[in-house]
Amino acid sequence: MMHADTAPPGAAAPVFYQTDEEGHHSEGSTMLGFWLYLMSDCLIFATLFATYGVLGRSYAAGPTPKELFDLPGIAVNTAMLLFSSITYGFAMLEMDRDRVKQTQIWLAVTGLFGAAFVALEIREFVHLFHEGAPPWRSAFLSSFYTLVSTHGLHVSMGILWLIVLMVQVGKHGLIVENKRRLMCLSMFWHFLDLIWIGVFTVVYLMGVLE
Amino acid sequence: MSADVHNAAAGHGHNDAHSEGGHGSFQSYMTGFVLSVILTVIPFWLVMGNVLDNSLVTTLVILALGGVQMVVHVIYFLHMSTKSEGGWTFMALIFTITLVVIMLAGSVWVMYHLNHNMMPMDAHDVMNNAR
Numbered sequence: 009m010m011h012a013d014t015a016p017p018g019a020a021a022p023v024f025y026q027t028d029e030e031g032h033h034s035e036g037s038t039m040l041g042f043w044l045y046l047m048s049d050c051l052i053f054a055t056l057f058a059t060y061g062v063l064g065r066s067y068a069a070g071p072t073p074k075e076l077f078d079l080p081g082i083a084v085n086t087a088m089l090l091f092s093s094i095t096y097g098f099a100m101l102e103m104d105r106d107r108v109k110q111t112q113i114w115l116a117v118t119g120l121f122g123a124a125f126v127a128l129e130i131r132e133f134v135h136l137f138h139e140g141a142p143p144w145r146s147a148f149l150s151s152f153y154t155l156v157s158t159h160g161l162h163v164s165m166g167i168l169w170l171i172v173l174m175v176q177v178g179k180h181g182l183i184v185e186n187k188r189r190l191m192c193l194s195m196f197w198h199f200l201d202l203i204w205i206g207v208f209t210v211v212y213l214m215g216v217l218e
Numbered sequence: 219m220s221a222d223v224h225n226a227a228a229g230h231g232h233n234d235a236h237s238e239g240g241h242g243s244f245q246s247y248m249t250g251f252v253l254s255v256i257l258t259v260i261p262f263w264l265v266m267g268n269v270l271d272n273s274l275v276t277t278l279v280i281l282a283l284g285g286v287q288m289v290v291h292v293i294y295f296l297h298m299s300t301k302s303e304g305g306w307t308f309m310a311l312i313f314t315i316t317l318v319v320i321m322l323a324g325s326v327w328v329m330y331h332l333n334h335n336m337m338p339m340d341a342h343d344v345m346n347n348a349r
Contacts, residue, residue: 058325209284
């Protein structure tokens with residue numbers, strides 16, 4: 009009798025399902041999931057490092073790391089990435105205080121440092137091509153370009169993601185969803201800096217030492 | 219009536235979890251940054267300045283410093299601890315490190331021995347083997 013106006017005659021009482029609203033508060037599981045993605049990305053880099061470790065001394069009578077690498081340039085590159093890490097940290101601190109404008113400024117600074125890093129890396133590659141060291145010259149150079157440009161591609165994608173998030177924050181402000189996205193990008197960005205530590209140690213510094 | 223119960227549950231679920239922390243303070247970021255700068259400058263200085271004569275020792279030192287700097291990044295920038303996400307991120311990290319060590323050490327070790335045992339063949343040997 010009670011359900012006469014909500015259900016057709018003979019039907020059971022209506023049941024309502026809450027489908028996708030629950031996802032919003034489970035920020036923890038997003039962070040864990042994103043962490044698992046980073047760990048799988050870490051395995052990709054590990055295979056590339058292993059490849060470089062095996063092939064990195066096979067010069068095929070071509071140029072060696074000592075002749076090719078310009079350590080002061082790599083030091084500048086490293087500084088760019090390290091600065092971008094700390095400025096992203098500042099963006100996160102401003103995000104915690106819900107200050108949209110300051111967050112945007114620090115994100116922009118982070119993006120500029122990232123762009124400087126990518127630009128310097130492209131310049132280095134162009135220089136290497138002119139020196140007669142393209143990827144097909146030797147196994148060392150093939151594995152070198154694969155490892156370093158995979159990292160550079162990650163940074164480029166991170167910059168793209170950063171720009172998208174800056175537009176999002178500009179449009180919708182620091183809502184819960186945008187904070188979650190910024191935290192994911194924060195992990196991604198710091199993770200790339202971590203990988204770069206391995207790159208400059210194993211590829212550049214150890215390469216020049218030989 | 220049952221709809222009311224579901225709504226109440228949904229409303230309860232929407233407590234903002236973003237204030238739970240999980241990322242660091244200004245001090246922790248600066249600590250991480252200063253440590254990173256030190257741990258970056260030392261290996262560059264060791265290699266560019268040719269400080270140690272022995273290149274094997276230099277290699278081991280810069281590898282160790284790189285490892286320490288990675289730990290610094292994980293703690294101060296990625297804010298990992300053994301307790302975050304109920305310990306699951308730490309478990310995933312340990313699992314990944316195990317795989318990475320097996321992959322890196324195994325690859326280099328196996329391929330080194332392979333190179334060592336495969337003596338370069340000259341044309342005469344190739345012809346003999348082909349026969």
